[in-house]
């Protein structure tokens with residue numbers, strides 16, 4: 001009798017799982033932190049359409065019944081409070097699940113830096129250049145590609161400690177500026193910079209603020225950016241392996257000394273990459 005009852009329960013739970021789409025995500029996340037979303041489906045997934053922070057992402061399913069991807073929020077662009085995450089199964093049996101994620105405040109220290117006055121208030125003749133470079137960065141970082149190259153944990157691009165953490169409230173020459181939306185890693189001029197994960201080079205250029213820089217596309221809206229390089233050793237369009245040397249540490253752009261600025265964006269939201277390293281990067 002007991003066996004029959006257990007069997008009945010199992011049957012019920014399998015029936016209850018018919019036509020289901022389960023979305024696992026954190027209920028609450030600190031602002032600026034990346035997080036993993038897992039999707040489980042009772043049917044093979046052609047793909048899912050994800051909506052998050054007014055952005056859309058297509059994640060291919062490759063006929064698997066589960067998939068996962070990274071999302072995050074941005075200390076500058078996102079707001080504290082409730083946000084809706086929408087996941088829609090595409091194909092013959094479409095199904096949508098909405099989840100609510102609370103984005104909560106984190107406390108970030110202040111940082112006061114003295115830099116060349118040109119870098120605080122750029123001269124009029126470079127404003128157009130800065131505007132164009134920003135537009136190009138937004139276009140590249142806002143684009144999503146369906147092949148997931150990302151491998152976690154990330155590889156440290158340089159072994160040095162974090163000298164400026166993500167989220168620092170910044171003052172340049174006592175003038176308030178945007179918070180720091182990446183990690184500054186200690187390194188010496190000429191040190192090799194390694195790709196944090198496999199990906200495709202989508203920008204290898206010299207920009208006013210970023211200096212010589214490389215952007216990698218890891219797929220599904222995830223990009224890493226390496227800034228202030230002395231030398232860039234890869235070309236636009238090239239595929240790179242995790243740990244491949246992509247450039248050398250420098251002090252080009254808006255900097256006070258040689259270091260590597262590592263940025264990570266997910267759907268063009270600048271997130272804190274530090275939780276994605278094997279040990280929290282200190």
Ligand SMILES: [Zn+2]
Pocket residue numbers: 164180182183184260261262
């Ligand atoms: Zn930086």
